[in-house]
Amino acid sequence: MSRLNEANVMLAKEIIGRYPKARSATIPLLHLSQQQNGYITDDAIAHIAELVGATSAEVLGTCTFYEMFKMVPVGKYLVNICGTMSCQLLGADELMHHAEQTLGVKAGGTTSDGLFTLEHAECQAACTEAPNMQVNYRHCHRMTTTNFDKLIDDLRAGRLEGEIPVHGTLARVRQQIPADKAAGVASPDAPVVPAWMPEAAQ
Amino acid sequence: MSTYPWAAGYIDDGDRPKVVTSRFHLEDGYMLERYHATGGYDGLKAVLKKSPTEVHDEVKTATVLGRGGAGFPAGTKWGLMPAGKFPRYLVVNGDESEPGTYKDRLLMERDPHQLVEGCLIAAYAAGLSQVFLYIRGEMPLAHERVANALNEAYAAGYVGKNILGTKFSVDIVLHWGAGAYVVGEETALIESLEGKRGEPRLKPPFFPAAVGLYGQPTIVNNVETLSNLPWLAINGTAAYTAIGTATSPGTRMVAVSGHVNRPGVYEIINGTTTFRDLLYGEEFCQGIRNGNELKAFVPGGGSAPWFTPEQLDLPFEGRLVGAAGSMLGSGAIMVMDHTTxxxxxxxxxxxxxxxxxxxxxxxxxxxxxxxxxxxxxxxxxxxxxxxxxxxxxxxxxxxxxxxxxxxxxxxxxxxxxxxxxxxxxxxxxxxxxxxxxxxxxxxxxxxxxxxxxxxxxxxxxxxxxxxx
Missing domain, CATH: 1.20.1440.230 (NADH-ubiquinone oxidoreductase 51kDa subunit, iron-sulphur binding domain)
Structure with a gap:
């Protein structure tokens, strides 16, 4: 179970086709797999290895290097509270403490209803809007304990389903390269001098 | 003074030239239609009328400094590629994650076409056959906006095969990361793009320009650096160097966060704006919160050695800040008041x-x-x-x-x-x-x-x- 389904295999092949070397598609395919299943399974690792022409160990090695890939199921909503300097200076510790109390789990834990996983996170590139957090990587700026509670209530009641998709959905707009418009991959194995470069500029 | 709900953090105050944030006040500035209406892709059209060497020389003369951290001039970097070795690649570093840094995400979310146009100008000038735009995984909105911009640009004939009917052809492939700060280091970024663990490569070779992606000559440029190129192409080198100083021309995006009254992302004049202007100026942060005393500040992202009030009068100029014991890094200033x-x-x-x-x-x-x-x-x-x-x-x-x-x-x-x-x-x-x-x-x-x-x-x- 948990290999990529048929539609996703088609998508995976399209993504692989954009790179000069198939293995470059490893991270995008891991995201695709996480979108399908919510987390990364051993079967998914083996399947991606087949698709990109690497060993399972190589794909697993890549997978475990990156924080976004979860090897165990997590909640529908991943709540990441930033604890890096700008947020820490403006109350990140208090926010985390409040989140632990409200959700009834420690950082790293998942609520018993499977809705929320709480995590301590590093800088989220929103430092002027501290303290920050993300829900499934969607930014929430200038958090207070009051708007944290409201956010959790809204998520519980399903009021934010349009804005915040379930864990694993990275982007809802995908790049499409129409076949008739593509310049094509530039393979290192078949070197071609760019057509627009005069000899003097090479 | 203006702030815009769609560009949280960005503060538009004072009368300064805008090189990269000129569309931030527009709610739909990320759409192709609006981009066209505001001079979009005119830079590319101007560039395609010149030879690649001319364009490369302009970028060199303008001294467009890298905005990622090291401050290396982009034109010089492009010139480090060995002659005659192809294909060459462009890898766009959109893996912004240095503590305190908040600008590339805004540029990708608010003006993705400007970045796409910048990539095209770089690819044309330096003979780069394929572009990989690497966006940090934890930025889905940036990812969606850039994906949408690329889809629009392909449909309009700005990206892909025979761009605007010329011999210039290049694909831009959107790639996304998955959460690893170290991948912002350019050789780690390349490893990650090859599908591997994001571990920096042993040096030498020092520059991916010589040995990069798949062992080929590769240019790694930051999002803000490339976003400067359309304005430069339209307005010319003289207009660009007229802003800022000879060693630090143009503008810079800086994020000031922490204990100030008005934390924000500002496009400032490079080289002359001082830290005192930034922290206390009316058009910038308006002083320390609650009238408190300034204790220390980090001038260039979490990696930078700290400054105290004694260094407030230093301008935002790489060499001077370096001599004073720190670095400008990625334009991230974190301020600590006396209660820290x-x-x-x-x-x-x-x-x-x-x-x-x-x-x-x-x-x-x-x-x-x-x-x-x-x-x-x-x-x-x-x-x-x-x-x-x-x-x-x-x-x-x-x-x-x-x-x-x-x-x-x-x-x-x-x-x-x-x-x-x-x-x-x-x-x-x-x-x-x-x-x-x-x-x-x-x-x-x-x-x-x-x-x-x-x-x-x-x-x-x-x-x-x-x-x-």
Whole structure:
């Protein structure tokens, strides 16, 4: 179970086709797999290895290097509270403490209803809007304990389903390269001098 | 003064030239239609009428400095590629994650077409056959906006085969990361793009321009750097260098965060704007919160050695800031007022770099976590005086010799200039030490206040053996 389904295999092949070397598609395919299943399974690792022409160990090695890939199921909503300097200076510790109390789990834990996983996170590139957090990587700026509670209530009641998709959905707009418009991959194995470069500029 | 709900953090105040934020006030500035209506892709059209060499020379003459951290001029970087070796690649570094840095995400979310156009100009000038736009995984909105912009640009014939009917053909492939700070280092970014663990490559070779993606010549440029190119192409080198100073022309996006009255992302004039302007100026941050005293600030992202009020009059100019003992880095200023617990603030940053170490180099992997452990026990009130010296010793094993620091007339210290020596492949190890070194050098009394003096407890001669 948990290999990529048929539609996703088609998508995976399209993504692989954009790179000069198939293995470059490893991270995008891991995201695709996480979108399908919510987390990364051993079967998914083996399947991606087949698709990109690497060993399972190589794909697993890549997978475990990156924080976004979860090897165990997590909640529908991943709540990441930033604890890096700008947020820490403006109350990140208090926010985390409040989140632990409200959700009834420690950082790293998942609520018993499977809705929320709480995590301590590093800088989220929103430092002027501290303290920050993300829900499934969607930014929430200038958090207070009051708007944290409201956010959790809204998520519980399903009021934010349009804005915040379930864990694993990275982007809802995908790049499409129409076949008739593509310049094509530039393979290192078949070197071609760019057509627009005069000899003097090479 | 204006702020815009769709560009949280960006503050549009004062009468300064806008090179990269000219569309931030438009709610639909990310759409092709609006981009067209505001001069979009005119830079590309102008560039396609010139030869690649002419365009490359313009970027060189304009001295467009890299905005990612090292401040290396883009035109010079492009010139480091070996002649005649193809294909060459462009990898766009959109993996913004240096603590305090918030600008590339805004540029990708608010003006993705400007970035796409910048990529095209670079590819044309430097003969780059394929572009990979690497966006940090934790930025889905940026990802969606850039994907949408690329889809629009392909449909309109700006990207892909025979762009605008010329011989210039290049694909731009959107790629996304998955959460690893170290991938912002350019060789780690390339490893990650090859589908591997994001571990920086051993140097030499020093520059991916010589040996990069798949071993080919590769240019790695930051999002903001490339976003400068359309404006430059339209307005010309003279207009670009008329802003800022000769060594630091143009503008820079900076994020000022922490204990100021009006934290924000500002597009400032490069080279002349001082830290005092930024922290206290009416059109910028308007002073320290609650009228508090400024204690210290980090001038260039979490990796940068700290400054104190003594350095406020330095301008935003790389060489001067380097000579004063720090760096401009990624345009991230984090401000601490007098209520700040300095050892704890240093711990937050050291924790970040220790956690983000890729683990390849022993001094960083072991040294970073060791520094964090020692600092943690000092912060917790369990530290000893020997711990303070020990932190310098651990730091010496990561960065031998003089580590850069600011001058302090109060302490009778002269500045130790940038850069530092290091025993690691990349800067993550030194970055774990930078906050500890700065805090301990400039505010040692605050660490000493946390040391609990213990009475000497005589060691008993007999050993109590619990097992019998």
């Amino acid at each position: 617990d300095i050892p704890k603030a240093a711990l937050t940053l050291t924790h970040f770099y220790a956690a983000e170490s890729c683990g390849q180099c022993t001094p960083c992997r072991e040294g970073g976590t060791w520094l964090e452990r020692v600092l943690q026990r000092v912060v917790d009130g369990r530290g000893t005086r020997a711990d303070l010296d020990q932190m310098f010793e651990i730091g010496e094993s990561i960065c031998p010799g003089n580590f850069p620091h600011a001058a302090s007339s109060k302490l009778g210290l002269e500045a130790a200039p940038f850069p530092y020596k290091m025993t690691t492949i990349c800067f993550v190890g030194p970055s774990a030490y930078a906050p500890v070194h700065s805090a301990l050098t400039l505010f040692r009394d605050e660490f000493e206040a946390k040391i609990v003096e213990r009475k000497h407890i005589p060691v008993s001669v007999g050993v109590v053996d619990d097992h019998h």
